[in-house]
Amino acid sequence: MRTVAKDKKKGLKSENLGQLETFIGRLKKSEISPFKEKTDQARQNLKKSGLIK
Amino acid sequence: MIGETYPFLSEDYIPATGELFFTFLSQGDQVIPKLIAYTPIEKGGRKYFNWGFGDLVIDETTGEYKIDDKTESNNGDVKTVFYTVVSTLSDFFGVHPDATVYIQGSTRQRLAVYKGLVLRHWKHIEPFYDVKGFIHDKIESFEPGTDFEYLLISLKKA
Numbered sequence: 001m002r003t004v005a006k007d008k009k010k011g012l013k014s015e016n017l018g019q020l021e022t023f024i025g026r027l028k029k030s031e032i033s034p035f036k037e038k039t040d041q042a043r044q045n046l047k048k049s050g051l052i053k
Numbered sequence: 054m055i056g057e058t059y060p061f062l063s064e065d066y067i068p069a070t071g072e073l074f075f076t077f078l079s080q081g082d083q084v085i086p087k088l089i090a091y092t093p094i095e096k097g098g099r100k101y102f103n104w105g106f107g108d109l110v111i112d113e114t115t116g117e118y119k120i121d122d123k124t125e126s127n128n129g130d131v132k133t134v135f136y137t138v139v140s141t142l143s144d145f146f147g148v149h150p151d152a153t154v155y156i157q158g159s160t161r162q163r164l165a166v167y168k169g170l171v172l173r174h175w176k177h178i179e180p181f182y183d184v185k186g187f188i189h190d191k192i193e194s195f196e197p198g199t200d201f202e203y204l205l206i207s208l209k210k211a
Contacts, residue, residue, distance in 0.1 A: 010080040016111070020076065020086055023109065023118040024063050027074050027090075034074070034090040034120055035105030042094050042103045042155045045203060049187060052095055 056136035056174075062086070066148055071099050073148060075141050076109070081128030085109075088120060089138055091145050094155060102149065104156045106138055123160060135170045142182070146208045157203040172197045183207045 012020065026032045046052045059077045066073050075089040086109040094101040107122030128134075145154065171178065175197055178184065185192050186201025195204065
């Protein structure tokens with residue numbers, strides 16, 4: 001269960017909100033691979049530890 | 054529940070890949086959009102997921118948002134951000150109850166801050182999650198104070 005901060009009213013400018021929506025849309029369409037470098041490193045580390053082939 | 058969290062701007066699950074994405078606004082000294090992403094480590098796999106977390110910043114060249122997981126924004130709200138990030142674990146395990154989450158800090162400073170918060174709230178985390186870490190070439194159960202290279206978190210089964 002989350003207790004959501006209620007006194008936080010700051011937001012993004014409408015222009016930036018639009019850009020953020022574009023970014024999220026691209027994520028959902030897999031046009032962006034977030035944290036790819038870290039995920040590749042994780043794959044190597046798990047291979048080294050024998051947890052994955 | 055261990056503390057106050059920020060509301061999410063978006064929460065997305067991509068069935069085709071198993072990925073989960075969350076965005077929210079850090080509302081400290083500045084307003085900074087943040088992204089949390091759970092991405093499968095093995096191509097087409099559903100067993101291990103990388104846990105990624107970073108700021109979303111405008112790329113001056115393209116004018117579009119890009120991910121920055123190296124910068125320390127020091128926005129004065131590290132606890133609320135941490136609690137928000139941790140709160141996504143229950144959503145993740147709701148979708149992938151048998152998966153394991155791989156966590157490795159992107160910077161030493163971030164890792165140190167988060168390790169301190171994990172230790173502080175260990176009694177709230179330990180009952181729900183199996184936490185293991187990699188150290189000295191092997192996986193060991195999490196021990197507060199141990200300097201693990203990376204952590205593996207899975208849902209504790211009843």
